[in-house]
Amino acid sequence: MSCSVLGIGLAGFGTVGSGVWKILEEHGRLIESRSQGSAAMEIRKIAVRDLSKKREGNTPAELFTTSLMEVVENPSVDIVVELIGGTEAAFDLVTKALKAGKPVVTGNKALLAERGTELFAISKETNTPIYFEAAVAGGIPIIKAVQQSLVGNQIESIAGIINGTSNYILQRMTEAGLSYPEALKEAKDLGYAEADETLDVNGWDAAHKAIILGSIAHGFLINYKNVYVRGIEKVTPLDIQFASDLGYVVKLLSLVIANKDGGIEIRTQPSFLSKTHILASVHDVFNAVAIKGDHLGESLFYGRGAGQGPTASSVVSDLVEATRGSETNMGFLPYKKTGDLVDIDDTATSYYVRFSVTDRPGVIADIASVLAKHEIGISGTHSPVDADNPDAEFVEMVFLLHTCPFGRLKLALAEVENLDCLTNRPVVFRIEAL
C-alpha cells in the first residue's frame, strides 16, 4: 500500500469542481482512512477562465491558472479531472493527460458519447484509464454497477430516466396540467433547467448517457449517429391526459435492449409506461436506471442525477479508484470493434396513436382498414366525447396498436395521412412494456 499523496489537477471549477474541493477538504482524512491510506490526495492545480472571479471556500490563489494545459503539465499533478464540458478543448486536454500517463476522471458525457472511440483507443495505447462515473446520472453509481457488479451477466436491458429536467417538466404537465412552455418556465425559475435547455429537452443529454451505458454494457462504442433520439418539446397535455386515462404515464425513457439474436436496440424518446412500473414513481429531478441481467434479474438504482454534491461525490469516488493504479484497473475499455445496432424501423413495441379527424361517417373504418392492410392490429381505442358538445365536428381518436415494427407503422401512417379526414399529423408514442 502506497502512502504517498497523489496530486490532482482540476480543469474547471464551477459547481462540480468546487464541490470536489469541498468534499476533499471536509472528508480527506476520512477517505484516507477508508482506503487504508492508499487514497491520500491533494488538489494542486485548478484551471479556470477568469482568475479574478471570487471563489467559495478558502482555495489558495496560487493554485489557479487560466492555462488548461498547465493542469496536465504540472509535474506535481498525477491525476487530471476534466470538468470543462464541450468536445474540443476537453478532448485535447484528456488526450494530453492520457499521453502523459495521467489517469483522467471526467463528467463529460458528450465528450465520451461523441469521441469515445478515439479516447478509449488512446487510453488503451497509453495504458492509462479514464473514469467517468460522474458522466451518467450524477450521484448514482451506475457505471460501477454495470462494469463491476454485473460483470458476470449478459445485460438484457437498461431502462433509464436520466434527464431530471425533462422528468420534472413531464411531471408538472401530468400533475398540474401545465403546457410544455409553462412547465419549462417553472423548471427554469426553480433552477432545474439551464438557461439554454436545448440538450435537456431535445433528448440528447439523456441519449449521451444511454450511449455510454450501452457501450460499457456491450463492450463496443455505440456511434451516436445511429441512435434514435426524440425530445419532449412536442408532448401535449392532451396526450398526457389520455395516457393517464389508459393507465400510463409519459416519461422520457432511454433504453438499451439486447435482442435474442444479439442486436442492440438503443433509443431515447418520450414513451408510455405503465403507472404500476417502478420507474413511473421517479419524480422531480431524480434519476433512476433499471437494469436486467440474465443472472441478476431486475435491479434498480435511484438517486440525484445532477447537482453539486451528487456529481462531485461521483468524481471523488473515481479519484479513489484512480489512486489504486492502472495495473489491473483500467476501468472500461471496449473489447469489441463493433456490434449490431438494430435499425429503429426494425424495433417493435406496441403504440399509442392519436388521430385528429373530421368527424364524419366512415372515419374509423378508413383508418382501421389502412392499418389492417399493413397487418397492424388494434388492441383498443379511446376517444372521449365532449359531454357538452357530443356533435363536435373535430375529434381526437386514439388507437392502441399491437406490437409491430416501427417501420411498418410509419408506412401505414403515411398512408393514413393521405386520408382527407385527418386535420393533423398523427401523434405516436411507444408503449414500453419493461
Place this chain on the structure above:
Amino acid sequence: MSCSVLGIGLAGFGTVGSGVWKILEEHGRLIESRSQGSAAMEIRKIAVRDLSKKREGNTPAELFTTSLMEVVENPSVDIVVELIGGTEAAFDLVTKALKAGKPVVTGNKALLAERGTELFAISKETNTPIYFEAAVAGGIPIIKAVQQSLVGNQIESIAGIINGTSNYILQRMTEAGLSYPEALKEAKDLGYAEADETLDVNGWDAAHKAIILGSIAHGFLINYKNVYVRGIEKVTPLDIQFASDLGYVVKLLSLVIANKDGGIEIRTQPSFLSKTHILASVHDVFNAVAIKGDHLGESLFYGRGAGQGPTASSVVSDLVEATRGSETNMGFLPYKKTGDLVDIDDTATSYYVRFSVTDRPGVIADIASVLAKHEIGISGTHSPVDADNPDAEFVEMVFLLHTCPFGRLKLALAEVENLDCLTNRPVVFRIEAL
C-alpha cells in the same frame, strides 16, 4: 495485466455455489474480455458433504472433495469462496485461507456479523482481503456502493428492507388480511421461506446484514450483542389494518442512523412507514436499501435479495475484484477500534401504541395522564367503533405519540400497564420518518 488463469476453490455447492459454476461456464469468456484479460479464472476444487449426490451441469467428478481444508490447501487454488454457512467450520476455513494468503469471497452474513472482528484482524495481518458483496441483499451491489461510491460521504442513514421472507409475509398480511401463520405457510409453500424460518422472521437475518452495512459505513465492527432486533412473529392483521387507516405500511426495517453528535443508532424491527415513501413500494421478496450521504443526498438500490442468480452474480463480481490483487485493493478493513452505539432507550422516534382496554368512563383520561406525567405528547388517536356493536365492552384504542426517547416510553407504558382497565399489554410500533 496478468493473463494467467486464477484457480478458485469453492466450499459449498448448493444453490449459490452451483450458480457460480453456471455463470463462469456461461460467461467466463465475457468476463475475461470485460476485465481486459485480468479476470481469467477456473474452479479447481469443490468441497461438498456428500460426494454421491447428483449435481446439475457437467461438473467433473475429480473436482469434488469432502474435505473443506483441501479447498484451501490445494496449491492450484488461489481464491477461496466460502458458501457453507454457519460460524464454526466457516470461520476455520476463512482463517486458514487468509493465513495462506488466499483472498476469500463469502456470502456468510452471520459469520461476518458475529466474528468479523477476528476475521478482519487476520485479514489485515495477512494483507489478504475478504470480499462479501453476496452477504448483504443478494444481487444488490450495496457493499460496493457504500465502500466505493460513497467513499467521499459521511453516511447519514441507511434504511433497508433486507429480508425478503419477512417482506413477503407482511405484504400478504396487508393485501389479503392473512394472519401471520397463514402468510408464513404461504411463503413456505412458495419456497420464499426456508424449512426453518427462524432467522428470517425473528429479524436476525436482516440484523446481520445491517451490522455489516453499519460496520463498513462507519469503519468499526459493530458488536451484534449491542444491536436491537425484533422480528415480525407478533405482528397482527389488526395493527396492519390500523396502520393502513393512518396512512402507513408495516415493514421490517433495518436502520443505521448517524446522530449529529457521532453516535450510531442501529436497529431492526417491524415499523410504520409512510405509504408514500419509496421503500413502501418494495414488494414481494425484493430488497431495497436507501442511503443518505452528506454530499450524495438520497439514493436507493433495489433488486433481488436472494436466489441463485442474484447471489451468484455478486460472488462472481467479488471474484473479479479479487483477481485485481490486494496491493491497493484490500476491500474493507475497519479503521476505528470502536464507535459510539446509541443505547436503544436513548433513540427517539414517534410511536403508534395500541391499548386493549375495558371500555369504562375515565379510561382515556387515565392513560393520557400517565403519558402526560412522562411528558409524552399525543399527536392523534384512532379507535374505530364497531358499527354493529357501539357499546362493546372491550375496545382497541390507538394513540399516536410525539417523538420521545424509547426509554421514556417504556417507563410510561410500565405504569400504564398497572391500570386495571388494560386487558392486554400495549402494542408498540415505531413510526420511522425517513
